[in-house]
Amino acid sequence: MFRGTHRHSLDSKGRMNVPARFRDWLNAHCDGQLVVTIDAQSQKGERCLVAYPLPxxxxxxxxxxxxxxxxxxxxxxxxxxxxxxxxxxxxxxxxILLSPNLRKFAELDKELVLVGQIDKFEIWDAARWDACQETWLSGADGFACLGDLVL
Known part of the structure; x- marks a missing residue:
C-alpha cells in the first residue's frame, strides 16, 4: 500500500527514485512493474501523474x-x-524513467513529490504540490466535511 508524502529529485535523464516503502511493496507484489499515466481527474493547475501497480x-x-x-x-x-x-x-x-511526454503533461521540474493514495501514488512537481496543498488547506471546509464521512 502507498501512504505518505515523499520528496525526490528527477535526474537529467528523467529518472526518479521510488521511495523504499513503495519500492518494497512493488517488488513484493508485482515484480516492480507499474503503469504511469496522466491524472484524468486533474483540475486546472493541479496536473500530476498517477502510478498504478500493474495488477x-x-x-x-x-x-x-x-x-x-x-x-x-x-x-x-x-x-x-x-x-x-x-x-x-x-x-x-x-x-523509473518518466517519458518526456508524461513530464510535459505534469510540468515536472527537478523536484518531485510522491503522494501515496492507498492503491496507487501520484507524482507531482514539488512547487505545484506545495501551492495546491496550501490552497486546499486554506479552504478546508470541504476537507473537514469529507473527513466527517470517513473518520
Whole structure:
C-alpha cells in the first residue's frame, strides 16, 4: 500500500527514485512493474501523474474496456488516460524513467513529490504540490466535511 508524502529529485535523464516503502511493496507484489499515466481527474493547475501497480492497472483497464465505445466522452477519456499510459519497471537502482511526454503533461521540474493514495501514488512537481496543498488547506471546509464521512 502507498501512504505518505515523499520528496525526490528527477535526474537529467528523467529518472526518479521510488521511495523504499513503495519500492518494497512493488517488488513484493508485482515484480516492480507499474503503469504511469496522466491524472484524468486533474483540475486546472493541479496536473500530476498517477502510478498504478500493474495488477491494479489491469483492473482499471478492464473497467475502461467496458465503457461504451459509441460514447464520445468515454472515447476521449480512453484516448487520454490509456493512450498516455506507460508500462514501466523499477531498474536495479529502484528508479523509473518518466517519458518526456508524461513530464510535459505534469510540468515536472527537478523536484518531485510522491503522494501515496492507498492503491496507487501520484507524482507531482514539488512547487505545484506545495501551492495546491496550501490552497486546499486554506479552504478546508470541504476537507473537514469529507473527513466527517470517513473518520
Amino acid at each position: 491494479t492497472w489491469e483492473k482499471v483497464e478492464r473497467r475502461i474496456a467496458e465503457l461504451p465505445s459509441n460514447n464520445p466522452a468515454a472515447r476521449q477519456f480512453q484516448r487520454l488516460f490509456v493512450g498516455q499510459s506507460e508500462e514501466l519497471r523499477l531498474d536495479a537502482q529502484a528508479r
